[in-house]
Amino acid sequence: MALSSLLWRKLLLLVTTFTLAHTLTLGLAMYGMVEISPRIVEPLIAFSIAYVAIENLLIKQSIKRKSIIVFLFGLIHGLGFATMLKEFEMAPETFLTTLIGFNVGVELAQIVIVSGVVVVLLTLRALQLNYRQLAIVPISILIAMIGLWWGVERLMV
Secondary structure, three states: OHHHHHHHHHHHHHHHHHHHHHHHHHHHHHOOOOOOOHHHHHHHHHHHHHHHHHHHHHOOOOHHHHHHHHHHHHHHHHHHHHHHHHOOOOOHHHHHHHHHHHHHHHHHHHHHHHHHHHHHHHHHHHOOOOHHHHHHHHHHHHHHHHHHHHHHHHHOO
16 A cells, blocks of 8 residues: 555656646746747657656656656646647637636646556556566557657648
C-alpha cells in the first residue's frame, strides 16, 4: 500500500507542476506578454512528448529532476494551449473564468488518465507480472514514435 501511496503523491506532484507551468505561460500569452510562433511551439510540444517517453525508457530520475523537466515542458505546452484558446476570441471580462475553467478541465483530464494508468500498473504488479516490460516499455515506445512523428510532421508545415 505504501508503494501505491508514494506513486500517487509523485504523480499528482508532476501533474500539478505541469498544470501550474502551462497556466503561467497560458496566462502570459493570453495577455500578450509572451508570444512565440506556433511553427516553433507545435514541434516543441511534440518533441517534448517524445523526450519524456524516451527518458522513461532510459533514465531513472529523481522526482526533483522530473519536476523540473515537467515544469519546463508545461511552459511550452501552455503556449500551445494559448494558441488554441486565442481562436475563441474571448471578451476580457470572461477571460479569467474561461482560463480557470480550462485549467480545471485539463487538470481533471490528466488526473483521470493518470488514475487509469496507475490502476493498470498496480494491477499488473499485484498479479506479480513485470509491469515495466508489459506496459511501460511498449507504451513508452509507442508514445515516443508518435511524438517524433508529430514533431517531424509539424516541422514540415
